[in-house]
Amino acid sequence: MRGKRTAARGAKRPLTACPIAQKLPANWQENVQKTIRRTSQTMVGVVGAGRIGSAALLKFRALGFATQFFDPYVPSGTEKVLGSKRAETLEDLLQGSDVVSLHTPLSAETAGLVDRKFVETMKPGAILVNTSRGGVVLDLDAIADVLQSGQLSAIGFDVMPQEPPQPNRLIKAWQSRLPWIAGRCIINPHTAYYSMESQAEMHRLAAETAKTILLGKWPPNVLNPEIHARWLRD
Numbered sequence: 065m066r067g068k069r070t071a072a073r074g075a076k077r078p079l080t081a082c083p084i085a086q087k088l089p090a091n092w093q094e095n096v097q098k099t100i101r102r103t104s105q106t107m108v109g110v111v112g113a114g115r116i117g118s119a120a121l122l123k124f125r126a127l128g129f130a131t132q133f134f135d136p137y138v139p140s141g142t143e144k145v146l147g148s149k150r151a152e153t154l155e156d157l158l159q160g161s162d163v164v165s166l167h168t169p170l171s172a173e174t175a176g177l178v179d180r181k182f183v184e185t186m187k188p189g190a191i192l193v194n195t196s197r198g199g200v201v202l203d204l205d206a207i208a209d210v211l212q213s214g215q216l217s218a219i220g221f222d223v224m225p226q227e228p229p230q231p232n233r234l235i236k237a238w239q240s241r242l243p244w245i246a247g248r249c250i251i252n253p254h255t256a257y258y259s260m261e262s263q264a265e266m267h268r269l270a271a272e273t274a275k276t277i278l279l280g281k282w283p284p285n286v287l288n289p290e291i292h293a294r295w296l297r298d
Contacts, residue, residue, distance in 0.1 A: 101162065103128040109151065109161030111177075112196065113138050117167030121146045124165075132157060158185045165193040166200055176202035183210045191218045195256050198223035208234040211248060218248040222256035 108124045110117050113135040124131050125147055132149035134157040135142075143150040151157035158164060164186060168174045178201040183192065194201060201207070204225065210216045211234075229235050229251075237245045276283045282292065 104130065106130065106162045107132060107160060108163045108165060109133065109157040110148075111135070111154070111157065111164065111166050112168035113142060113146065113148075114167065114169070116196075117165075118142075118146055120165060120167055121148050129163075132161065155185055158182065159187055161187060161190060163191045163193065166196045168196050168200055170197035170199045175199050178207075179203050180206035180209075183207060183216065186210075186216065188215055189217045191220070192216055193220040195220075195222040198225045198227060198254075201225055204232050204234045208232075208237065212237075212244045218250075220250040222252040223254050224251070227254060 107130045108121075110121050110124075110131065110133040113121065113133040117133065117135070121131050121133060130149075131146075132151050133143075133146070134151040134154050151160070166178070168177070174197075176199070178192075178194070180203055183206055186192065192207070198221075201221075202225070207216075207219060211219060234245075234249075235251075238249050238251060273283045273285075282295065286292075
């Protein structure tokens with residue numbers, strides 16, 4: 065009997081709604097945020113571990129989240145520097161993350177990355193966040209479908225495939241505050257970067273880059289470095 069009692073105490077109980085909260089008003093916190101989890105029990109998966117993705121991973125880790133990332137282009141050992149788990153495949157990351165945060169550039173490889181298969185592969189009840197580029201998402205109708213069905217619990221988009229966004233089911237439901245999307249969708253007008261300091265920095269860096277070019281020097285962060293040889297000849 066003693067052994068059975070010990071085993072019962074150690075068994076994990078399923079997560080259920082708070083019985084006390086069920087007797088309280090509907091707008092009580094436990095009734096509104098039914099699926100909130102401890103940060104230490106929440107896995108955040110980052111797609112793209114470049115400069116911004118790495119910074120995001122460090123911030124998530126500082127807040128106590130478990131983290132993992134998928135990026136086939138960063139060198140081995142990056143996971144040690146970031147203190148994060150490295151997913152072997154994108155599918156592994158999607159299936160094992162409670163939150164998926166996108167931090168990839170827009171390229172021929174990443175354009176349309178988030179399609180119906182992508183979101184249907186995600187862990188049930190997960191959250192999808194995109195602060196990278198709008199073109200990474202292919203199908204907003206697929207996003208609406210999995211959000212309405214409950215496959216995803218929430219989304220947060222700072223960017224859209226078309227800006228300003230064209231009318232579609234997701235946007236119309238969000239604007240109309242339909243019950244199935246209310247409180248589960250955050251859409252920013254491409255302003256997640258903004259602060260007074262970032263705005264001033266953006267202007268300063270643009271001016272410094274122009275000055276660098278006018279002085280005949282090669283500027284930083286060039287998107288088409290293949291022209292470097294021609295630039296030197298000219």
